[in-house]
Amino acid sequence: MIKINQLKLSIEHSKESLEDKIAKTLKIPKEQILHYEIAKRSIDARKKNEILYIYSIEVEVTNEKKIIDRCKNQNVVLTKKTVYQTIKDGTQPMKHRPVVVGTGPAGIFCALKLAEDGFKPIVIERGEDVDKRVETVNTFWKENKLNNESNVQFGEGGAGTFSDGKLNTLVKDVTGRNTEVLRMFVEHGAPTEILYLNKPHIGTDRLRGVVKAMRNRIIQLGGEVRFKTKLTDIQFEKDQVTSIEVNGRETIPCDVLVLAIGHSARDTFEMLYKKQFDIKSKPFAIGVRMEHPQEIISKSQYGDSYTKLPAADYKVTHQTSNGRGVYSFCMCPGGFVVNASSESDRLVVNGMSNYDRDEKNANSAIIVTVNPEDFDEDSPLAGMEFQRKWERLAYEEGKGKVPVQLFGDFEANRPSTKLGSMTPNLKGEYTLGNVRNCLPEYVCESIIEGVHAFDKKIHGFSKADAIMLGVETRTSSPIKMIRNEAFESNIAGVYPCGEGAGYAGGITSAAMDGIKVYEMIVHKYKSL
Numbered sequence: 367m368i369k370i371n372q373l374k375l376s377i378e379h380s381k382e383s384l385e386d387k388i389a390k391t392l393k394i395p396k397e398q399i400l401h402y403e404i405a406k407r408s409i410d411a412r413k414k415n416e417i418l419y420i421y422s423i424e425v426e427v428t429n430e431k432k433i434i435d436r437c438k439n440q441n442v443v444l445t446k447k448t449v450y451q452t453i454k455d456g457t458q459p460m461k462h463r464p465v466v467v468g469t470g471p472a473g474i475f476c477a478l479k480l481a482e483d484g485f486k487p488i489v490i491e492r493g494e495d496v497d498k499r500v501e502t503v504n505t506f507w508k509e510n511k512l513n514n515e516s517n518v519q520f521g522e523g524g525a526g527t528f529s530d531g532k533l534n535t536l537v538k539d540v541t542g543r544n545t546e547v548l549r550m551f552v553e554h555g556a557p558t559e560i561l562y563l564n565k566p567h568i569g570t571d572r573l574r575g576v577v578k579a580m581r582n583r584i585i586q587l588g589g590e591v592r593f594k595t596k597l598t599d600i601q602f603e604k605d606q607v608t609s610i611e612v613n614g615r616e617t618i619p620c621d622v623l624v625l626a627i628g629h630s631a632r633d634t635f636e637m638l639y640k641k642q643f644d645i646k647s648k649p650f651a652i653g654v655r656m657e658h659p660q661e662i663i664s665k666s667q668y669g670d671s672y673t674k675l676p677a678a679d680y681k682v683t684h685q686t687s688n689g690r691g692v693y694s695f696c697m698c699p700g701g702f703v704v705n706a707s708s709e710s711d712r713l714v715v716n717g718m719s720n721y722d723r724d725e726k727n728a729n730s731a732i733i734v735t736v737n738p739e740d741f742d743e744d745s746p747l748a749g750m751e752f753q754r755k756w757e758r759l760a761y762e763e764g765k766g767k768v769p770v771q772l773f774g775d776f777e778a779n780r781p782s783t784k785l786g787s788m789t790p791n792l793k794g795e796y797t798l799g800n801v802r803n804c805l806p807e808y809v810c811e812s813i814i815e816g817v818h819a820f821d822k823k824i825h826g827f828s829k830a831d832a833i834m835l836g837v838e839t840r841t842s843s844p845i846k847m848i849r850n851e852a853f854e855s856n857i858a859g860v861y862p863c864g865e866g867a868g869y870a871g872g873i874t875s876a877a878m879d880g881i882k883v884y885e886m887i888v889h890k891y892k893s894l
């Protein structure tokens with residue numbers, strides 16, 4: 367197959383002009399193209415008066431070698447598709463069905479792959495199925511009554527169900543796992559464009575259906591998915607898992623247990639620590655969610671062409687004078703800020719968007735790295751307690767509602783008393799206050815310095831009435847669960863997996879880790 371890289375076309379081009387350009391680049395008549403596929407599409411916005419789409423196209427033709435030689439174009443190369451493959455050479459029999467804990471991307475991809483190979487997994491999830499969960503979360507946002515077991519962090523689909531559904535990852539796809547994740551998403555209802563867009567996203571509205579379709583497929587293949595079923599204890603003999611306890615009363619025997627519990631399962635982390643699982647604390651980042659009018663962002667990124675393009679995103683970073691890294695994270699173009707709390711009397715925010723990303727505000731976490739040295743104690747769970755401390759202060763500052771402050775007031779360290787030209791686009795209730803009371807001073811200073819630095823790249827970023835919402839603390843897991851080269855923990859048969867265990871950051875990398883854990887299981891065990 368031939369790959370054409372760097373094929374540039376105007377943002378308003380037609381399908382026909384793309385095909386013309388392919389033929390012209392290969393110096394062949396259009397009829398000679400047997401088949402073509404878009405492998406990647408990104409936006410080149412370096413020249414604001416000439417914004418272009420840049421394509422990588424895979425083309426099937428006969429006489430590939432001859433065409434390449436004749437083209438004499440370094441952007442036209444011979445290529446082979448990386449096809450995802452698994453070595454299923456396990457010989458050890460499993461005594462019981464494997465149990466997967468958590469239906470976030472890590473758990474669901476691991477479980478679905480196991481189900482496809484005939485392992486009939488039992489999947490347990492503390493939260494509700496996605497339909498009931500949506501109702502529960504909507505009630506929380508309207509009435510501020512939190513369900514500690516089914517919320518923005520917990521329930522079918524995991525933490526990403528109420529998200530922007532961004533699917534880009536920094537992990538290189540040498541094994542084809544990334545493509546496999548996207549393929550499986552599409553197979554279960556995600557838009558096909560995610561296969562080639564440089565920054566693919568699904569949107570919370572579409573993701574909910576995809577998650578449900580994946581669950582139904584697991585069940586169709588003989589698996590079992592149980593909601594409102596929380597892992598509460600693990601039993602083992604001679605350092606090998608033998609069974610688990612759920613909801614404090616029922617025992618499920620198992621010799622393979624996948625722990626895909628996400629970064630917010632604090633009670634489960636405490637149980638694992640008590641049971642002497644090998645856990646370490648790790649760095650993460652904390653800060654605020656910041657909102658700007660989407661128009662400012664889109665105009666800054668795309669100039670006057672912004673109305674012809676999807677809502678623009680941004681990624682900004684800065685090294686502060688106090689030696690900290692401050693950066694934007696999980697940016698949601700045209701989205702909502704959400705109250706993403708999962709513990710009573712504590713408050714945390716995050717962002718989500720629909721597929722169309724057509725809300726008036728852009729939002730992003732603006733966060734600062736924190737290290738175990740910043741935590742108040744030395745325990746492996748110290749980072750988790752550190753998160754709890756700031757989340758409690760946020761809850762108190764807002765008296766249970768999301769505390770909101772204008773950037774100018776944040777800088778002046780005074781509570782906001784009125785809004786400026788924009789209003790928060792928030793799912794949940796808010797109250798004006800001083801977000802600075804809910805974060806360490808070094809984090810606030812870093813944010814202020816960072817926001818001014820970002821204004822040099824995106825004019826208007828530091829506008830005094832830009833909105834800050836507190837606090838953003840669940841940016842990644844506060845712990846790492848150690849696993850060996852076979853991906854097992856210090857207890858054999860227990861596979862820490864995904865973001866909560868410290869092996870992923872985001873939907874796609876969590877799903878990829880779920881697949882990696884599945885590979886390790888089928889490399890050791892044969893199916894039932």
Ligand code: FAD
Binds near residue numbers: 523524533598627
């Ligand atoms: P999770 O998705 O957290 O899943 C863990 C699951 O385990 C949960 O469903 C939980 O209920 C369950 N569980 C926990 N403990 C137990 C127990 N004891 N018993 C049974 N079940 C248990 N990432 C992106 O890449 N793009 C985005 O656009 C994006 N936006 C986000 C927006 C929001 C609002 C949030 C909260 C997160 C967002 N993220 C985003 C992060 C992303 O959701 C996570 O990185 C990802 O979901 C991690 O996957 P996971 O499977 O490891 O864990």
